Amino acid sequence: xxxxxxxxxxxxxxxxxxxxxxxxxxxxxxxxxxxxxxxxxxxxxxxxxxxxxxxxxxxxxxxxxxxxxxxxxxxxxxxxxxxxxxxxxxxxxxxxxxxx
Numbered sequence: 266x267x268x269x270x271x272x273x274x275x276x277x278x279x280x281x282x283x284x285x286x287x288x289x290x291x292x293x294x295x296x297x298x299x300x301x302x303x304x305x306x307x308x309x310x311x312x313x314x315x316x317x318x319x320x321x322x323x324x325x326x327x328x329x330x331x332x333x334x335x336x337x338x339x340x341x342x343x344x345x346x347x348x349x350x351x352x353x354x355x356x357x358x359x360x361x362x363x364x365x
Contacts, residue, residue, distance in 0.1 A: 288330075289330075291330070292329075292330040295330045295333050295334050295337070296330075298337065299313065299333060299337060302337065302340075307340075307341075307344070307346065308337065308340050312340055313333070313336055313337070313340065316336035316337070316339050316340050316343075317332060317333070317336045319336075319339070320332060320335055320336060320339075338352050
């Protein structure tokens with residue numbers, strides 16, 4: 266059995282960079298969406314953790330909030346609430362409305 270991304274058993278961990286920085290607006294939105302999904306019982310924190318751990322290695326190399334967004338979309342699809350295409354379509358509509 267191969268180790269998953271979060272399984273650090275027996276491996277040296279690199280130093281953790283603790284520099285403070287301002288999050289991008291889209292990253293703040295991901296945090297808000299995750300909170301809303303938890304508040305309305307769409308997602309539990311343990312489900313998000315599992316979805317994050319299930320991400321393939323190539324996705325796990327991405328930014329922290331990109332991983333969260335991938336995991337959240339996977340959960341929405343898994344639960345039959347929205348497809349990836351529906352999420353992307355809604356994101357495009359929001360971008361158009363915001364003029365981005």
